[in-house]
Amino acid sequence: PDTAVRRDRFSGGPAREFMSSLDADERIFAADLAVDRAHVVMLAEQGIVDDAVASEILAALDDIETAGHGALPDGEDVHEAIETAVIDRVGPDGGKMHTARSRNDEVATCIRHRLREDLLAAAEATITLREALLEVASEHAETVMPGYTHLQPAQPTTVAHFLLSYEGAIGRDTERLLGAYERTNRSPLGAAAFAGTPFEVDRDRTAELLGFDGTVRNSMDASAGRDFLAETTAALATHATTLSGIAEDLIVYANKGFVELSDDYSSTSSIMPQKKNPDPIELVRATAGTATGELTGLLTTLKGLPRAYNLDLQEATPHAWTAVDSVSDATEVVAGAVATADWNEGVLADAAGDGFSTATGVADLLAMSGLPFRTAHEIVAVAAETVSDDDTPEAAAAKVDEATRNVTDEPLSTYVSREDVEEALAPAASVASRDSAGGPAPEAVADELATAEVEIEAD
Ligand code: ARG
Numbered sequence: 001p002d003t004a005v006r007r008d009r010f011s012g013g014p015a016r017e018f019m020s021s022l023d024a025d026e027r028i029f030a031a032d033l034a035v036d037r038a039h040v041v042m043l044a045e046q047g048i049v050d051d052a053v054a055s056e057i058l059a060a061l062d063d064i065e066t067a068g069h070g071a072l073p074d075g076e077d078v079h080e081a082i083e084t085a086v087i088d089r090v091g092p093d094g095g096k097m098h099t100a101r102s103r104n105d106e107v108a109t110c111i112r113h114r115l116r117e118d119l120l121a122a123a124e125a126t127i128t129l130r131e132a133l134l135e136v137a138s139e140h141a142e143t144v145m146p147g148y149t150h151l152q153p154a155q156p157t158t159v160a161h162f163l164l165s166y167e168g169a170i171g172r173d174t175e176r177l178l179g180a181y182e183r184t185n186r187s188p189l190g191a192a193a194f195a196g197t198p199f200e201v202d203r204d205r206t207a208e209l210l211g212f213d214g215t216v217r218n219s220m221d222a223s224a225g226r227d228f229l230a231e232t233t234a235a236l237a238t239h240a241t242t243l244s245g246i247a248e249d250l251i252v253y254a255n256k257g258f259v260e261l262s263d264d265y266s267s268t269s270s271i272m273p274q275k276k277n278p279d280p281i282e283l284v285r286a287t288a289g290t291a292t293g294e295l296t297g298l299l300t301t302l303k304g305l306p307r308a309y310n311l312d313l314q315e316a317t318p319h320a321w322t323a324v325d326s327v328s329d330a331t332e333v334v335a336g337a338v339a340t341a342d343w344n345e346g347v348l349a350d351a352a353g354d355g356f357s358t359a360t361g362v363a364d365l366l367a368m369s370g371l372p373f374r375t376a377h378e379i380v381a382v383a384a385e386t387v388s389d390d391d392t393p394e395a396a397a398a399k400v401d402e403a404t405r406n407v408t409d410e411p412l413s414t415y416v417s418r419e420d421v422e423e424a425l426a427p428a429a430s431v432a433s434r435d436s437a438g439g440p441a442p443e444a445v446a447d448e449l450a451t452a453e454v455e456i457e458a459d
Pocket of ligand 1: 021076077103104107309311313314315317
């Protein structure tokens, strides 16, 4: 009877369905029970609620947990429904559970509590993917492949160097997710609606009981702040964007026959029996769209919200859930696809020198003899007009000789021997020569592999 006014007058009327977050709140059902328990234990320890009442409430919460989210009574949200379920079991004293708190600090605590798990799982997935990249890279330090800029053949590189380029980026994704975790892992509980409470609550104690690394100090910030959701979703959208890049590369490389995805990460056509399609990888590529959409929805919802609590925040939360679920799934798919794909060394070796991809190496060789790099570039650019993929190294070197005479009025041998040019035209030699730190030469890649291993271990 004492809650009749609230229930009847402010039931939401025709807008009740519209206002309810009960279904979406299933995600924080367990978190809310944990938050309720910690709050009740603290209230009892502080002498705000009798031990006997606290025990009854805790027993009711156990019972509600066993019954599950689906058994909750009607409510505007999971917090109200659980409170009603407690009162149904304990009687009016069950209403003491909501002493010295509000749904505003309660929901903020629940979201952070649940999101911690999800962030750790997302970060874990990035680490598994990095391990897969590292593993495959370590098998392919000498597997020469074409490297592209503007999707045009640019310079030969190796499969290891290519894969490690993503390992590095995803390592930063891990850091961003763990950074978001650190700031998410703070307890808003005890902030009440936003303005604190006259009860002698112990905010540090509930934070400790819930495993938080401290509190969000200012009570208005604690109940209204959602920047932790924004940075989490931004980190996920950034990671999804990285994933979309590797997905696109795998799709293009599968098209060229450089890589064959395992059957587990491929799909076929309902009409064309011969087809093997990189469907799961296409969905990974699309996940960047999903995650960016969620980030945009979230930021647009948060933009311009005044202090302190507004119900817009209820609509903000699911953006983060959708993003974390879809991006973590995509990360796992890429890890599996990378770990099980076959790199076709023969096709890669054949393609590595296509499009005069060793031209830069020849220019570098000429410049090392003392010619200005711009002159060397010009010589090789002139040669490039006639060099074709069918030329033998001897034929191509002869064209470089001719171009050198055209540009400098001197024969090639004034600067470098033809043999050295022929050597520089070989993709493997070209790769081996580029041994600057972080470069594709096998020794440089060996250093990168060792560093990456240490970093992955540390994360
Ligand atoms: N369900 C709400 C949310 O997700 C919490 C309830 C706060 N409601 C309110 N009218 N103050 O944020």
